[in-house]
Amino acid sequence: FLLPCHECDLVSAVSPGKDGQWLQCPRCQHPLMRPAQNDQLTPALAFTALLLLTLSLLFPYLGFEKNGIERAMTVTDAAYELAIYHHPALAVIVIATIIVIPALYLLSVCWIHMSLASPGPLPGSLFLARWLPRMQPWMMADVFAIAALVSLVKIIAMAHIQLLSAFWTFSGFALILLITVTRMNTIGLWQRLLGDLQQPAQAQAGDTAQRQGLIGCQWCGQLQPLGQSHRCHHCHSFLHERHPFNLQRVWALLVTAILCCFPAHLFP
């Protein structure tokens, strides 16, 4: 079947390869999709990560002792301390990115796989499949785990630090969450949910979709006539052509990031 590349728009003919093997765009090598497979490992990983997250919330994360005073901190204390010190917005962001959004993501993965395994689709599974890739950039459990390690190095000279049980379960949760995310591929998932893609009559491999008067859906890979609808007729996600002033925006953001990088590293 024909699949457009989201990065360079080249339409290429792909044939399902071996299970678990990524198919790449022949021009820019962007990974296009992984063929649909009867995947039982992904929901098992998602369930394990959920279990480890639950354990991390029940037990203490870090213990420290200074001048004879001992204290244990939980994962949620990190946000609680921020809220006390007048940063409620930061506290909400921390809780959302390390607990709430990852938990919703993992629950969605379990629900969608239960739906795939049951005779008919379960309610809400298509809605959740649309939201899965949008949740991905907001999950930062791994960032939190690494940031905690970096801050430990700084305070280890000032107090006696102990890594408690939730430290290990949270690190395991962050790692298994990462593995679950890398195993998800939206185009393969949509094929399992909605069946094979339809091929427009004028579509050909070897040229860009735009030059053929077509547009490819970035989520499910469906090719469809350009400018006919704002939503994909296969998965009902929003379609978009090239973003206006794309290169100018990237340059502006890049220069701003470089400017911010210096004070961020030089000042306390």
Ligand SMILES: [Zn+2]
């Ligand atoms: Zn490409």
Ligand SMILES: [Zn+2]
């Ligand atoms: Zn679509």
